[in-house]
Amino acid sequence: MKINKVFCLFEQSGTFKKAFQRHNIWAQDYDIQNQFNETDHVIDIFDHINMAYYTADKTLFDLVTPDDLIMAFFPCIYFAEINQMYFSGTSVNFRELDNVTILSNVIERAAERQKYYDYLLKLCYIVESRKLRCIIENPYSINHYLYNNFPYKPSVIDFDRSLRGDYFRKPTQYFFINCQPTKLTTIDRKYKPKKIRSMTGHNGSGICNTERSMISPEYADNFINDYILGIRTNKTQKTLFDNL
Numbered sequence: 001m002k003i004n005k006v007f008c009l010f011e012q013s014g015t016f017k018k019a020f021q022r023h024n025i026w027a028q029d030y031d032i033q034n035q036f037n038e039t040d041h042v043i044d045i046f047d048h049i050n051m052a053y054y055t056a057d058k059t060l061f062d063l064v065t066p067d068d069l070i071m072a073f074f075p076c077i078y079f080a081e082i083n084q085m086y087f088s089g090t091s092v093n094f095r096e097l098d099n100v101t102i103l104s105n106v107i108e109r110a111a112e113r114q115k116y117y118d119y120l121l122k123l124c125y126i127v128e129s130r131k132l133r134c135i136i137e138n139p140y141s142i143n144h145y146l147y148n149n150f151p152y153k154p155s156v157i158d159f160d161r162s163l164r165g166d167y168f169r170k171p172t173q174y175f176f177i178n179c180q181p182t183k184l185t186t187i188d189r190k191y192k193p194k195k196i197r198s199m200t201g202h203n204g205s206g207i208c209n210t211e212r213s214m215i216s217p218e219y220a221d222n223f224i225n226d227y228i229l230g231i232r233t234n235k236t237q238k239t240l241f242d243n244l
Contacts, residue, residue, distance in 0.1 A: 001133075001179055001228055004067040007060065009045050011073050014038030019220035023229065030060060046119050053122040061126055069179070069228075070127065070134040074120055078113035079138060079145040113145070124151070124177065133179040135228075140173035147173065156181050156227055164226070165190035165218030174227070182230030185237045186222040 006020045006027035013029075013036050020027035028040035043060065052059040064070060085091040086109050094102050120136070127134040138146055140157050147154070154173035161170045165188035174181070225231040 001069070001182070001230070002067075003069045003228070004065065006069045006071055007064055009070060009072040010075060011071070012036055012039045013214060015215045015217060016071055016073075016220045016224075019217065019224050022221065023224065049119055049122050049126065052126045061130065061132070064130070064132050066131050066133065066178075068133065070132060072123065072134060072136045074123070074136055074138060075116060076138045078109070078116050081139075081141040081143045083109070083113065083145065084143055117145075117149075120146075121151075127177050131178060134177040135179070136175040136177070138173055138175075140171040144173070146175075150175075152177065158223075161219055162189070162191065162193040164188055164222040166216050167191055167194050167214060169193050181227040184226040184230060184232060186226050186233065186235045187237055188218055188222050188235050190216065190218045 003020075003025055006017070006025055008017050008020075008027060008029045010031055011017065011029045012031040012033050017027040017029045017038070017040075029038055030041045030043060030045060031039045032042065032044050033039065034042050041060070045060070048059040048061065052061045087106060089102050089106065094105070097105070123134075123136075126132070136152075138144070140147065140154065140159070152175045155176035156174040158164070158172045158174070159169075161168060161172060164186055222235070225233060225236070
């Protein structure tokens, strides 16, 4: 895939941005937060999605052309498998609550999930209507909301990200819209996979959530080489077709 510019949405770490830049591709981060001092444009992306969907001018999507790529690390908190415990009323947070309070919590969470799902669908509508290329990242599991309730099927499922040099195994699905992934396999066991239960704050602290969301530079490089640019390195695994 030849790319002019990359717009990394919902990324504030600069990890993928810098990986694209190492390939001499213009790339910038867009997010509402700037915790790592890497966000090039501190904006509310959801506001821009709504404005672009309702045909307003002067949104970030007006900057994107069909020769560019949107890399969207869309917030996953309301789509992840853990939500099943909320909607089934079996969450540990509900143990001391009465049924009326539990139902109130479930209703509120259902409304939040619908809100973010609407944002995601609007993003896809913008991309499709403008014929833009986009890759949407989210966790993968059989019970993940997007895996079962989304007009797109994942183009790539990375079942063990640690094999490509990431900190965690973290099964992840990627939806390629208006573009197709290349299919290479890089093995780069850079780190011993971390375990969530060994991390500070895994029972609820935001420290765990921030650390879990981090992506290693090695993984970003290998993902881009394997699935976006199709670049072989000395760590790319050979196949039977290499000698044909």
